[in-house]
Amino acid sequence: MTTQFSLDLTCARRQSGLKQSDCAHLLGRSLSSIARLESGERLPSLTDICTLSLVFGRSFEPFFESLFSEIRAELKTRLISLPPSDADQTNRQHSVEALRTRLEEETTKSNAA
Numbered sequence: 001m002t003t004q005f006s007l008d009l010t011c012a013r014r015q016s017g018l019k020q021s022d023c024a025h026l027l028g029r030s031l032s033s034i035a036r037l038e039s040g041e042r043l044p045s046l047t048d049i050c051t052l053s054l055v056f057g058r059s060f061e062p063f064f065e066s067l068f069s070e071i072r073a074e075l076k077t078r079l080i081s082l083p084p085s086d087a088d089q090t091n092r093q094h095s096v097e098a099l100r101t102r103l104e105e106e107t108t109k110s111n112a113a
Contacts, residue, residue, distance in 0.1 A: 003040045003043075003066065004062045004065075004066055005037075005040075005043075005044065005060055005062070005066075006037060006038050006039060006040040008060055008062060009037055009038055009044075009052065009060070010038045012052070012056040012058060013038070013056075016055075016056060018055075020034045020035060020038070021034075023052075023055070026051065026055055027048060027051050027052070027055075029048075044060075068106070072103055072106055072107060075099070075103060076103055079096070079099060079100060079103070082096065
């Protein structure tokens, strides 16, 4: 499963002239771990992303965009099935409505871009 991140990583590595083994060493990972990142078989950790950003001097922001889209969709599904509260909890109701609004606004922004 190739992801935008895996494509960006492979491109950045090749443009830099680094080998997968160089990246593995700099990240403190195995060569197979880097190969799995580049093939999309493994998602990077936050530490991986930060380290790679420093190594290549660039942001991997597209990875976050696709990840946020997936998370936003999952949250919408969970929000719909959120059990009702037993008591009158105004703060909870306000928080749930605020989340629903944020999710809709972000979806609208993402679709417009």
